[in-house]
Amino acid sequence: MGKPVILAVDDDASVLEAVIQDLRRQYGSGYRILRAGSGQAALDICAQLKERGDVVALFLSDQRMPGMQGVEFLERAQGVYPDAKRALLTAYADTEAAIRAINTARIHYYLTKPWDPPEEQLYPVLDDLLEDWRVDYKPPFEGLRVVGPRWSLRDYQVRDFLSRNQIPYVWLDPEKDDAAVQLLQQYKVDDRHLPAVLFPDGAALVQPTITELAGRVGLRTQAQKDFYDLAIIGAGPAGLAAAVYGASEGLKTLVIEPEAPGGQAGSSSRIENYLGFPSGLSGADLARRAYVQASRFGAEFLTQRATSICVDNQYRLVRLADDRDVSCYACVIATGVNYRRLAAPGVERLTGAGVYYGAALVEARSCAGEQVYIVGGANSAGQAAMYFSRYAEKVTMLVRSGSLESSMSKYLIDQIAGTSNIVVETWAEVKEAIGENRLEAIRIGTQQGEELRPATGLFIFIGAAPQTDWLPEGIMRDANGFILAGRDFRVEGQLPRIWKEEREPFLLETSTPGVFVAGDVRHGSVKRAASAVGEGSIAVQFVHQYLARF
The missing domain is CATH 3.40.50.2300 (Response regulator)
Incomplete structure (x- = not known):
């Protein structure tokens, strides 16, 4: 060809x-x-x-x-x-x-x-x-192969990581594909120790950790420098925007992200109300464009998890999961939020085996001809319903409230209403997930009582839970864990004792000077991709004002 x-x-x-x-x-x-x-x-x-x-x-x-x-x-x-x-x-x-x-x-x-x-x-x-x-475009494939059973959390995590980092691969289920069994024999991999990632050069990673996999596929897992002007923790829309503006304005910029660029927005199947894209774009497209843009300006991306932040005079030290420290003048926390866990029997046990948090786009094609359920009534749930409707026989949205109008954009409500294989059930919630090794059924509570229904996929989009437990006490948060910034961390109108500076804090500055926050993880933020991008860019302007003091 x-x-x-x-x-x-x-x-x-x-x-x-x-x-x-x-x-x-x-x-x-x-x-x-x-x-x-x-x-x-x-x-x-x-x-x-x-x-x-x-x-x-x-x-x-x-x-x-x-x-x-x-x-x-x-x-x-x-x-x-x-x-x-x-x-x-x-x-x-x-x-x-x-x-x-x-x-x-x-x-x-x-x-x-x-x-x-x-x-x-x-x-x-x-x-x-x-x-x-x-x-x-998918040319004749000569790249990675992932061999693992569909109903396995570790297999799902490997495939999700590769997909969200836009690394091409072919997935083979040994329970359904004889070619998978032959490949395992060829690579001398025991089929009791799956998933396995098979490389074209004959090497194999068996049950890899995300860090092992990241290093093997060419993602950077160790910082190139010991010191940066700006360290950004999180590569969702806010972090990516901060990276673009920081790097383009001459700051030595490091972005620390444990999973993949895009954050929660990166798993959105279609965003149709983002300015400048009249045909819409996927969250993965938005993340890819921003990643390329930031990289072109010189931002460095690191596949690692931040575990703490501490202050050393004018420096901010970010401790990573591998126990290394990255030193910087200023830091932007843009870790976003995760979906809240669904507290129903069986859900935690079957997570990754039919129960998923977020869109789990890697599972969409596997749902062909099946009945799937989506829990939630916000835009992310609506976007997922539209995407899964292309493959699944039937998509049922379970919404705790009486309608979608208060939580979802009008254009999505109209699209859902016009899609024949999407059903919206209001005043409904999941009471139990049922199955031995994989999801087989769910028990649903409705106004008419409880019902048991067969199900192979349950995708959960409820609430926003910030992952901020790793932060030190010096970075103040509200009762729900969202980070306070600027005037928000005043107590009865007064700055707390923890604030040692003579100046007023900048608008997006946390209670630790030189540490800023942007995006969904900030207290009082608007949970939209466009507003997160705006906050990320604005945070860099305050970083410049902070650095001008030195």
Whole structure:
């Protein structure tokens, strides 16, 4: 198979030639640039490419063409190459039709003619589309293989870690796939000690810890330097925003994250109300873009868990799980929140074996033809319901309140109402999870009484629980564990004795000077990705003011 194809379509020969020249100049080294003078000619080319086994990465089509308009061509081309990105070239007068086509033809972007200069008007858009395509494209696989039973917590944790860090792998269940058994024999792995991660070079990791796995797949587990201007703990939207702004403004920046960039938002299957993305984007896409952006500015990412923070004169020391210390001038805590644990019999025992906290997107395809339940009524639960509805036979949302209106965005409520295999049950809660080695049924409490229902997947999205027990007493928190900052840690209007500075604390500064907080873990924060991004960027401005004192 040759290079992936970019196919440009326009009935105006001079415009088409200009498009081809611009595409070849920027993308000719990595892609085959092909042209077609009409929608039908382009479909004929698609059929030929498909027959030869070639791959199309991007369609770029003009809208106004005789015989077949661009939107119609892109709709029909989607049936041939559903994974290709689709962009529409329009005149200014056609922008309304182009915007409608985002929903009807599921085009990914529209560009207004003329696109000069292409460095500003064309290439940034196509770069993003092609990068998204490369992330989703699955060439003949030659990478990692994970062998483990589906109903195993450790197997799930390995797959979830690799997926959230966007490391390609193939999962094989030895209980269902003979190829998995053969691979275990080839790699000389005992099938009693699973999961196993098998590498192309013949090496294998058996029941690996997350740190072992991170190091083996190329993630950094030890800091490159002993000292940084800024250490950011947590790589959710707030931490990633702080990393982008800190590194881009010249601060030596370290991001400490034990799992994967994106945090809780990173597991969202679709975010459709994030500014600047009219077609929506997944949490993983948002995390990937931010990670690449921060890395390009020089931010360093470390796959480690922070276990404490202490003060040494003007320095802040962050202790890591491997007992190493990282020294910095200032620190931003952006650890976000986790979902609250569901206190019902059987839930804890079956976690990872049919019961999951959060979207658990790695399980979605495995739920094909099954009945799954989602607990919660906020946006994250609604996004998960829409995603799982693509695979599961039936998705049932269990909501403790009487409706979704008070906790979920209107656009999601409308989407759920229009999806035939999603059912919303209000005044309902899980009383028990039942099963021996995996989830087999759940007991549900409703206004009519308790019911026992078969279930293979239970996905929990309830509440927000900050993980702040590891912080020292010098960083004040509210009764629920959320971190107090600025005026919030005043006691009866007065700064507490623990605050030793003569100055007032900065807005996002904790009760330990030089330690800031941003995002969902902060007391009083708005639990939205966009607000977390805003707080992360603002925190860096206060870091600069703090550092200016030295």
